[in-house]
Amino acid sequence: EAAVTQSPRNKVAVTGGKVTLSCNQTNNHNNMYWYRQDTGHGLRLIHYSYGAGSTEKGDIPDGYKASRPSQENFSLILELATPSQTSVYFCASGVTTSAETLYFGSGTRLTVL
């Protein structure tokens, strides 16, 4: 069973502050993804990575940066957090195949005041 661990589970930040969300996977998957989930929008892709050292912009990258320092770790960084970034964030990992399965973490609930 694939294991994807996110931290923290909950986070309260102030507007203008820096926030880092962390994700670790122990299954040696090449691909990692960051999604945000909002009511009425489903899951939207922020950034993704195909391996250590690589990051790519997803559909809604504005206001976010990503870092993939190793195969196992993928971070999402909000340099200047805004209330519009209040959301639930999910990290996922997978392997590129014709039928890729995404393995999701349990999510981080971020509130920006």
Added chain:
Amino acid sequence: QQQVRQSPQSLTVWEGETAILNCSYENSAFDYFPWYQQFPGEGPALLISILSVSNKKEDGRFTIFFNKREKKLSLHIADSQPGDSATYFCAARDTGYQNFYFGKGTSLTVIP
């Protein structure tokens, strides 16, 4: 632009009935369609998936019907159980193995 659309937004069925969740898409390059199940407080988990070369995929009580010409698919949950109460997301990916596009989800409630 919403690449993947789901309907209904919410669905309530009685235990034992068949729940039908619908999904449609715009991009004819999409060739892989997974369905994810999400319980409150958890991340989504793969439930069942289908490649566009097939028109039907079964896994126990869960069946996907796929119509490539109409760009539609549906998830049928037979003999629905209260434990099936969750949000279901239809997703799609194109032949270039690029990003997944998710629908907004259908919230299913199964009444005992």
